Amino acid sequence: MEISAQEPLPAVHYDVIGSAYPATRRTEPRIAARIWAALGDARTVLNVGAGTGSYEPPDRDVTAVEPSAVMRAQRPAAAAPCVAAAAEHLPFADRSFDAAMAVSTVHHWPDPVAGLRELRRVARRVVVFTYDADEPGWLDRFWLTRDYLPEFAGLLTGRPALADLAHAAGGRTEPVPIPWDCADGFFEAHWRRPEAYLHPHVRRAVSVWTRVGPAAEQRAVQALRMRGPCAPRPAETRDQARPGRAAIKSSARAVPMLVVIISSLRRVATIYA
Numbered sequence: 288m289e290i291s292a293q294e295p296l297p298a299v300h301y302d303v304i305g306s307a308y309p310a311t312r313r314t315e316p317r318i319a320a321r322i323w324a325a326l327g328d329a330r331t332v333l334n335v336g337a338g339t340g341s342y343e344p345p346d347r348d349v350t351a352v353e354p355s356a357v358m359r360a361q362r363p364a365a366a367a368p369c370v371a372a373a374a375e376h377l378p379f380a381d382r383s384f385d386a387a388m389a390v391s392t393v394h395h396w397p398d399p400v401a402g403l404r405e406l407r408r409v410a411r412r413v414v415v416f417t418y419d420a421d422e423p424g425w426l427d428r429f430w431l432t433r434d435y436l437p438e439f440a441g442l443l444t445g446r447p448a449l450a451d452l453a454h455a456a457g458g459r460t461e462p463v464p465i466p467w468d469c470a471d472g473f474f475e476a477h478w479r480r481p482e483a484y485l486h487p488h489v490r491r492a493v494s495v496w497t498r499v500g501p502a503a504e505q506r507a508v509q510a511l512r513m514r515g516p517c518a519p520r521p522a523e524t525r526d527q528a529r530p531g532r533a534a535i536k537s538s539a540r541a542v543p544m545l546v547v548i549i550s551s552l553r554r555v556a557t558i559y560a
């Protein structure tokens with residue numbers, strides 16, 4: 288079921304790239320368990336930037352918000368009702384929901400701080416799953432962005448720090464390790480399966496590859512391909528007598544990927560009064 292909001296919707300990148308999303312993007316059960324635990328005892332849940340509905344808890348009363356018509360059209364028929372709106376202008380009264388969640392979406396919002404304030408306005412609890420791009424060394428710890436796709440750093444320019452996001456949500460952060468066999472094909476998901484990045488359908492389901500542009504993408508993929516199936520770090524390639532399984536193990540040690548959950552429980556009802 289789709290519901291329209293009154294606010295005009297911003298142009299959304301996912302109307303251009305969204306049809307490739309379902310090929311590799313799905314619920315990762317271990318991450319879902321963390322998100323659902325963070326929702327606590329919430330009975331009514333607003334899922335903002337809901338996409339195709341991954342991570343919507345099956346045992347709660349969910350309302351989805353999604354600005355992209357392409358993404359809304361790909362939601363399963365039995366999925367929660369979906370409102371065509373954006374995070375920065377949620378068409379709901381204050382404290383309409385027990386909890387609001389936002390998964391792998393905040394970095395797409397034109398104004399993440401305003402959006403998180405909106406989540407906090409309409410819900411008692413806020414749960415956000417995102418990445419910590421301002422952690423010192425984050426770019427360097429992922430071999431893909433460090434050695435093959437330095438252009439990723441440009442995508443982070445002007446984005447708010449994690450501390451600012453947490454402040455806007457009124458919450459605290461906790462790390463979430465990305466399993467080496469992560470079922471949801473987001474950008475970092477294949478950190479220990481480098482060969483996955485050679486597949487166009489894996490890249491097309493991740494906005495980063497479109498945002499860096501075709502020249503950077505092709506150069507990165509070509510360099511990965513040249514390094515063989517495991518694409519270890521250049522330094523590790525030199526250290527390994529036999530690239531292959533050993534190189535994968537080395538990458539695994541070198542790239543402890545983490546993303547974060549920001550969660551809050553608003554106890555003081557007058558913060559934004």
Ligand SMILES: C[S@@+](CC[C@H](N)C(=O)[O-])C[C@H]1O[C@@H](n2cnc3c(N)ncnc32)[C@H](O)[C@@H]1O
Pocket residue numbers: 299301302312335336337338339340341342352353354355358372373374375389390391392395396397
């Ligand atoms: C990477 S997808 C994540 C979808 C879903 N949450 C998931 O985990 O599969 C990002 C989603 O954020 C949506 N989005 C982009 N700008 C938004 C905004 N301002 N407010 C709410 N959602 C937005 C996109 O249309 C897209 O569906």
